[in-house]
Amino acid sequence: xxxxxxxxxxxxxxxxxxxxxxxxxxxxxxxxxxxxxxxxxxxxxxxxxxxxxxxxxxxxxxxxxxxxxxxxxxxxxxxxxxxxxxxxxxxxxxxxxxxxxxxxxxxxxxxxxxxxxxxxxxxxxxxxxxxxxxxxxxxxxxxxxxxxxxxxxxxxxxxxxxxxxxxxxxxxxxxxxxxxxxxxxxxxxxxxxxxxxxxxxxxxxxxxxxxxxxxxxxxxxxxxxxxxxxxxxxxxxxxxxxxxxxxxxxxxxxxxxxxxxxxxxxxxxxxxxxxxxxxxxxxxxxxxxxxxxxxxxxx
Amino acid sequence: xxxxxxxxxxxxxxxxxxxxxxxxxxxxxxxxxxxxxxxxxxxxxxxxxxxxxxxxxxxxxxxxxxxxxxxxxxxxxxxxxxxxxxxxxxxxxxxxxxxxxxxxxxxxxxxxxxxxxxxxxxxxxxxxxxxxxxxxxxxxxxxxxxxxxxxxxxxxxxxxxxxxxxxxxxxxxxxxxxxxxxxxxxxxxxxxxxxxxxxxxxxxxxxxxxxxxxxxxxxxxxxxxxxxxxxxxxxxxxxxx
Numbered sequence: 032x033x034x035x036x037x038x039x040x041x042x043x044x045x046x047x048x049x050x051x052x053x054x055x056x057x058x059x060x061x062x063x064x065x066x067x068x069x070x071x072x073x074x075x076x077x078x079x080x081x082x083x084x085x086x087x088x089x090x091x092x093x094x095x096x097x098x099x100x101x102x103x104x105x106x107x108x109x110x111x112x113x114x115x116x117x118x119x120x121x122x123x124x125x126x127x128x129x130x131x132x133x134x135x136x137x138x139x140x141x142x143x144x145x146x147x148x149x150x151x152x153x154x155x156x157x158x159x160x161x162x163x164x165x166x167x168x169x170x171x172x173x174x175x176x177x178x179x180x181x182x183x184x185x186x187x188x189x190x191x192x193x194x195x196x197x198x199x200x201x202x203x204x205x206x207x208x209x210x211x212x213x214x215x216x217x218x219x220x221x222x223x224x225x226x227x228x229x230x231x232x233x234x235x236x237x238x239x240x241x242x243x244x245x246x247x248x249x250x251x252x253x254x255x256x257x258x259x260x261x262x263x264x265x266x267x268x269x270x271x272x273x274x275x276x277x278x279x280x281x282x283x284x285x286x287x288x289x290x291x292x293x294x295x296x297x298x299x300x301x302x303x304x305x306x307x308x309x310x311x312x313x314x315x316x317x318x319x320x321x322x323x324x325x326x327x328x329x330x
Numbered sequence: 331x332x333x334x335x336x337x338x339x340x341x342x343x344x345x346x347x348x349x350x351x352x353x354x355x356x357x358x359x360x361x362x363x364x365x366x367x368x369x370x371x372x373x374x375x376x377x378x379x380x381x382x383x384x385x386x387x388x389x390x391x392x393x394x395x396x397x398x399x400x401x402x403x404x405x406x407x408x409x410x411x412x413x414x415x416x417x418x419x420x421x422x423x424x425x426x427x428x429x430x431x432x433x434x435x436x437x438x439x440x441x442x443x444x445x446x447x448x449x450x451x452x453x454x455x456x457x458x459x460x461x462x463x464x465x466x467x468x469x470x471x472x473x474x475x476x477x478x479x480x481x482x483x484x485x486x487x488x489x490x491x492x493x494x495x496x497x498x499x500x501x502x503x504x505x506x507x508x509x510x511x512x513x514x515x516x517x518x519x520x521x522x523x524x525x526x527x528x529x530x531x532x533x534x535x536x537x538x539x540x541x542x543x544x545x546x547x548x549x550x551x552x553x554x555x556x557x558x559x560x561x562x563x564x565x566x567x568x569x570x571x
Contacts, residue, residue: 145382178381178382178384179378185437206383206384209384222384223384227385227386234441234443237439237491271490
């Protein structure tokens, strides 16, 4: 069974060929290339990966992602980004995915009523047309929504049960003002000790088209690797979603320096030590291959 | 104080729950509904701000510090309809841990799956859920697995669908109904397929253990606790000491 890193980012320095936005986490001169990634993957016996767009939402900003997907078609699948306020999201999504290895799109917000008591008609949710397009064109939706949008998810999932939904980073939904970068330039998300997502995203387990990434531990944990304070969250996700709907990921490159890519290849064994060999293999790649329809790797 | 009947005691021991229909009624119920609705509306915007900040769940909210907001929320803590049962089951030594004055939004999925609150080695932990409005079937009503509180019961596993929990019983009820349950038993809020929120109050009690609740916990309402019994319930120092 292949070992697949189901969520990470690659990018180059800003160049005319590969334009991108410059942000504190991706300064203009920083480069984390596909070749660098492939090197650490090779050293750690990881076969394939999902490259998730970073550095902007426009078609041009996806240039490096598309370049990597074209260069290594048996190693990578891609996730693009579609802005919630795009005037014609269907065109944007088609332009990026038609004839490429982009299989889906990441959303950070859903654009619905902030008040759950005001949520009446799913078509009033701004992301409705993105979901509709995903349903029609069989795109995966890759979700890392804000906490204020978490209550909208079941309405969209019920409306479009054929859409494959992947909740990023332990199903967490960051709160406004809770994001920062640590001294190593890694994202940090301030969360409360009691996991509030038990009452929102974890409840989506009943929908069989919803899967969850076991990733991003470094951003939520108050401890160093192996992040034992998050073992309970992992157990709850395993209990609720089952072993067939969890996908391991590293969130490369943010973890390269601390704790290191190699360490993250064993984080699941550390946090879920009672998994059988075949269950671990499912989480480490089997599920991603099945759910995301990875091609076989050329030998 | 109304002590439980032998049949109620048997049911508590064997099944782990009791239902008190019309536990709160008449003017008490009107006072409770009025205070609940007023304060739920007052506190809603602050809750939404906390949801946005990732500090509160989006699917339900509790009125903060309800005991300090209206005396009806104090008066239901030792309401005679069920207080005698609380005393009986805790060998006349019960303490309040806290109230949750809770509005649960209509939502396609229940806000909480099946779970016990505490392990079976915990001191007796009792909850009383009071329906402030009518709670119909499929309206977010309380669900419980009778007998799941017993030491030799289980093991249990949370199912994907609320209604798939083996052996469970659901408790639709009229406003004023109180359901008392041993909270090491498996319980849940069922799905709410209506368009109405579920309004209820969950009172949390425990058999007293030293230091569990300090005298500062409920000091703000000390003035409303005039009797020795009520002061013991709220872990407040006796007025004569």
